[in-house]
Amino acid sequence: MASNAAVPFWRAAGMTYITYSNLCANMVRNCLKEPYRAEALSREKVHFSFSKWVDGKPQKPAIRSDTGEE
Template structure:
């Protein structure tokens, strides 16, 4: 087993790499100057669907459209 010294700081802080990566990406996007900032922020929107499973079959999917929090 690896020692705690080899654990990345984002893991030691209790977050996943995806969370850490999203925070870094938001910081970079917010540092951009106009007009690039507006263009990049418009591409930030995320669309996905969630399906719950019951008795081995998917239920009706829920379509979600979320934007990351700034």
């Protein structure tokens, strides 16, 4: 059932809130002056581990680091 309620502009643009939030955060980080910019960019790094599953059993976990740069 459709609603006549206002829709957030990020939703109307076809984005999720996380995508919108990441876009805004990236813009803010790029506007900062040094040394604040380097400090903010260093906090952007993400580290995580994942395991592939084969025949219902987890394999050896792998650690991965992403910097957010594409």
